[in-house]
Amino acid sequence: MMEIFKDEATKNALGQLCDFCLDHNYKITVAESVTSGLVQLMLSSCPNAGFFFAGGLTVYSCMQKFKQLGISNDMCQASSGVSEKISESMALQICKKFRSEVGMSITGFASPMPEKGIKELYAYASFCFKDKIIFTERLTPKGETQLDIQLDYASALLRLSAERIIQL
Secondary structure, three states, rough: OOOOOOOOOHHHHHHHHHHHHHHHHHEEEEEEOOOOHHHHHHHOOOOOOOHOOOEEEEEOOOHHHHHHHHOOOHHHOOOOOOOHHHHHHHHHHHHHOOOOEEEEEEOOOHHHHHHHOOOOOOEEEEEEEEEEEEEEEEEOOOOOOOHHHHHHHHHHHHHHHHHHHHHO
């Protein structure tokens, strides 16, 4: 069986996010690309997830980022779907689409794409609260396999989000 949590810090961060939303009656939504639904899986594994997790979208391609979230196709194509601005737009748009107070997003590369000149692996993760971007971070993975890299990204987004909600 696959272990979805990389470490205890990720489990703790997830608990903090769940408690924050439950305590304040907030809804949380996720727009994912590179993590292919892992963040949604992690959130849905929380006790009482139905009370705070409104859902999410996996928008892997630029076409879906445009169709589902209104991300400019020109902007998306220019960066192969991965940029700070795209991540922020994904977080803001998923909140609008689901009418939630809290939104998280992540877009990046979990494997090289030599045909597009992409050798370096990285992702951008964003967190918004009540229509305001709280943070956007560039993430660099430590994992060896594509799945390990995706899990690294998902864990990092949860940990960074939990660190920031304390300040809200």
